[in-house]
Amino acid sequence: MKRTYTLSIASLLLSSAFSFCQGSGVAPEELLKPLKNDWPTYNGDYTGKRYSALTQVNRLTVKNLSLAWFSRMTPGRDAAAPSARGPQGPQVPLIVGGEGPDNINIRAGSIKGSVLAVDGTLYVTMPDNAWAIDARDGHQLWHYFWKTKGGTHIGNRGFGMWNGYLFMETPDDYLVSLDAKTGKERWHKMIANVEEGYFATPAPIVIGNHVLVGMGNDIDSPGFLQSFDPETGELQWKFYTVPMKKGDPGADTWKSIDAARHGGAQTWITGAYDPETKLYIFGTGNPTPAYTTGLRGDLDNLFTCSLIAVNVDTGKMAWYFQTSPHDMHDYDSAQTPVLIDGVFKGKMRKMVATAARNGYYFLVDRVTGEHLVTAKYGETTNWAKGLTPAGGPKRDPDKDATVAGSLASPNSGGTINWEPVTFSPVTKLFYTYEDDSFSILHLTDTDPRGSMGLGGKEEMYVGGTGSYLSALDYRTGVARWRHKFYSYGGLGGGGLLSTAGGLVFTGDAAGNLVAFDAADGKLLWNTRIGNISNAPQTFEMDGHQYVICASGDTLWSFILH
Amino acid sequence: MGNRYSRYMAVSTAWVVAVGAVCYFGGLKTASAAGAQEQRPSSFNSGQVRPAEDPAKVIHGKALYAINCQACHGQDLRGGDMGGPNLLRSQVALTDQHGELIVPIIQGSRMSQGMPNIGLNDEDAGAVAAYIRSVIGTIGSQGTPPGEKDKPKLNIVVGDATRGKEYFAAHCASCHSATGDLKTIATTYPEPMQLQAAWVAGGGRNRSAVRKAPTVDVTVAQGKKISGELVRIDDFLVTLKQSDGTQRTFARKGAMPVVVVHDPMQAHRDMMPRYTDNDIHDVTAYLVTLK
Numbered sequence: 001m002k003r004t005y006t007l008s009i010a011s012l013l014l015s016s017a018f019s020f021c022q023g024s025g026v027a028p029e030e031l032l033k034p035l036k037n038d039w040p041t042y043n044g045d046y047t048g049k050r051y052s053a054l055t056q057v058n059r060l061t062v063k064n065l066s067l068a069w070f071s072r073m074t075p076g077r078d079a080a081a082p083s084a085r086g087p088q089g090p091q092v093p094l095i096v097g098g099e100g101p102d103n104i105n106i107r108a109g110s111i112k113g114s115v116l117a118v119d120g121t122l123y124v125t126m127p128d129n130a131w132a133i134d135a136r137d138g139h140q141l142w143h144y145f146w147k148t149k150g151g152t153h154i155g156n157r158g159f160g161m162w163n164g165y166l167f168m169e170t171p172d173d174y175l176v177s178l179d180a181k182t183g184k185e186r187w188h189k190m191i192a193n194v195e196e197g198y199f200a201t202p203a204p205i206v207i208g209n210h211v212l213v214g215m216g217n218d219i220d221s222p223g224f225l226q227s228f229d230p231e232t233g234e235l236q237w238k239f240y241t242v243p244m245k246k247g248d249p250g251a252d253t254w255k256s257i258d259a260a261r262h263g264g265a266q267t268w269i270t271g272a273y274d275p276e277t278k279l280y281i282f283g284t285g286n287p288t289p290a291y292t293t294g295l296r297g298d299l300d301n302l303f304t305c306s307l308i309a310v311n312v313d314t315g316k317m318a319w320y321f322q323t324s325p326h327d328m329h330d331y332d333s334a335q336t337p338v339l340i341d342g343v344f345k346g347k348m349r350k351m352v353a354t355a356a357r358n359g360y361y362f363l364v365d366r367v368t369g370e371h372l373v374t375a376k377y378g379e380t381t382n383w384a385k386g387l388t389p390a391g392g393p394k395r396d397p398d399k400d401a402t403v404a405g406s407l408a409s410p411n412s413g414g415t416i417n418w419e420p421v422t423f424s425p426v427t428k429l430f431y432t433y434e435d436d437s438f439s440i441l442h443l444t445d446t447d448p449r450g451s452m453g454l455g456g457k458e459e460m461y462v463g464g465t466g467s468y469l470s471a472l473d474y475r476t477g478v479a480r481w482r483h484k485f486y487s488y489g490g491l492g493g494g495g496l497l498s499t500a501g502g503l504v505f506t507g508d509a510a511g512n513l514v515a516f517d518a519a520d521g522k523l524l525w526n527t528r529i530g531n532i533s534n535a536p537q538t539f540e541m542d543g544h545q546y547v548i549c550a551s552g553d554t555l556w557s558f559i560l561h
Numbered sequence: 562m563g564n565r566y567s568r569y570m571a572v573s574t575a576w577v578v579a580v581g582a583v584c585y586f587g588g589l590k591t592a593s594a595a596g597a598q599e600q601r602p603s604s605f606n607s608g609q610v611r612p613a614e615d616p617a618k619v620i621h622g623k624a625l626y627a628i629n630c631q632a633c634h635g636q637d638l639r640g641g642d643m644g645g646p647n648l649l650r651s652q653v654a655l656t657d658q659h660g661e662l663i664v665p666i667i668q669g670s671r672m673s674q675g676m677p678n679i680g681l682n683d684e685d686a687g688a689v690a691a692y693i694r695s696v697i698g699t700i701g702s703q704g705t706p707p708g709e710k711d712k713p714k715l716n717i718v719v720g721d722a723t724r725g726k727e728y729f730a731a732h733c734a735s736c737h738s739a740t741g742d743l744k745t746i747a748t749t750y751p752e753p754m755q756l757q758a759a760w761v762a763g764g765g766r767n768r769s770a771v772r773k774a775p776t777v778d779v780t781v782a783q784g785k786k787i788s789g790e791l792v793r794i795d796d797f798l799v800t801l802k803q804s805d806g807t808q809r810t811f812a813r814k815g816a817m818p819v820v821v822v823h824d825p826m827q828a829h830r831d832m833m834p835r836y837t838d839n840d841i842h843d844v845t846a847y848l849v850t851l852k
Binding site for chain 1: 606635639640641646647649650652655656700701702703704705706709712715716717718719720754755757758761762763793794795796797829830831833834836838841842
């Protein structure tokens, strides 16, 4: 009896040491539900709202929010140094993949993406690296390391998940699928050619039996979105965001097909999905060459700087709306689209809203693509005058780069950049960063054949008037309140989160994680942990609501005590 | 595309590239061309080291390119008057490893698309391919074409100095003087582009430029005012440096303490939305005379 008892304890201990209490992952139908206890996809749910229904942490209780744990990730092959902060745990399994020569070791990295929180486990990424972490204490369950061939290493926005499988993109353009329980690689597929300047930062998004994969590029290559089979990794469809042959839609908005085929429009931020129409809605990047127009002609250069809706099963475009017609400032419009159901001019409508890098806010009917609102939310935005017939901002050619220099706002970083925004259906406010910055843009290449990529200009950053957290009325794009950050030339942090507890969380550009009252912007709580490098997130476990965020290589977790 | 470094708080990413014995998983390959010098990695694909080209082959290829290709494709490979496409952004040229893509085209595989058969043998066409790859290898980050930095400088001083002087007297002279603090500004910033950015921003990154630090007055409850140089401020704390060099930090809660920042730079920020480009060019034309 006794012996059996001891044995069973031992086996219990053993099994608990080797099973990570991870469930079956994320069933595709789970992703159709609004964001609540878990955080199973990049934006929490398909709407892009980043609005959590959790209320335990709220206006009244947030003052008691305090540290549960923090956990530091060391990228690269080297196992993390023994922690001085606690007993040495078991060796973390290291899984190595990749096709690179293994002579490049990145010893520092930053968490600039979203963490998946599923069944008590957190899945975290950096370029070339991924970890599974126990959400109860922050200890690592496995570490996956990818031997890179190169590519721009600037950020990784996180995982997509389909049942028990994880999907991440690498800077050298592979889609990698891992088994969530063990971190073991299932397969990897080349999704673009790194030699053509492609590099991948986005978080894949899983919709039904599709893994949608976006892409980035800073030289003159066409943008595209691809859909892969989650089980086999086979390509299902590939949608080019620029015309690739004569007669393609939008071809007549380019000087030549060659210009279109080198025209950019990258797909580097994860979009939103509307299950009713089966439309996946995402934004596209700037045209290339970005600052010179000789090769592109003077027309709109579709479908750069646009919101695009494609049918998720076929990859065919249903509608588009261009937010920066004929961009000349590197204001790409990949920013997160947010799905909003609400009243507009007295009628219930299904809409999509986005705050673009170019300083303008847009509201569009998400079923038809009909344009509803264009509003300047960046106070100092000065590159456009009035609207085009289609409703986009009408570029002022005087504000293009000139030899003597043109003072343009915002600078190339934009009024907002990659950082996720949030929308609260309770306050009806769309929360965004607003960085009112200026640059003097000098044209350095007067060659009519154009430059390439982002070349041909010199950008002199000269500062700005301020950066803000701005709460826009979604129906007008007009700010109901703005909170000025104590920084000039820099956003608050890595993005935003709103909750049913009446809060908005973000970094503040001065090293604090801050909770604001969502209704009026009042400061309710802060903790000084360093500049927040991703968008705060929240989930519930064991009856506790957790708030998590990252600062550089460290993940922080807070609960009410 | 997005994801530009300028858009991020700087994050130190230490690349340690250990060049040496390259060990491939599965041992399918051995390190190629042991001892060959490796080029600086092309920065649009950071980390990837392009294999070194044979210098003699590149020189030979460059000469052949000038003779056979330049008229259509341009001396800088960016295309030319006769309609040859830009090779710098050609997917063929970008992905060619050892002539396998470029050589057949030189030898007539794309005649239907208007590319003539140049009629070079394998060796000569291979040398041209090596030359093209060597130029592609110099493309800078974010698509800066080769040679961008070596171009002759364009003159950016196009403004009217007389009007600039008037503008300066009307808008700048309350804080600055052409015979005082700015009398040698054109020596401090010999490059007009740098000078222009520096004065608009209110001081540049030039070390000899003295940037006035903001000061702050913190009035604590008893009507007592503590003043000093502002070290840092946010919604929750303010830190100042007193005249004796010591720092003090105050918690900010509600109406007390009253914090008033005096930032000499504020005027520059307030002006930014008001300048026309002509104002800027005129003031620059005036300031370049202050040597």
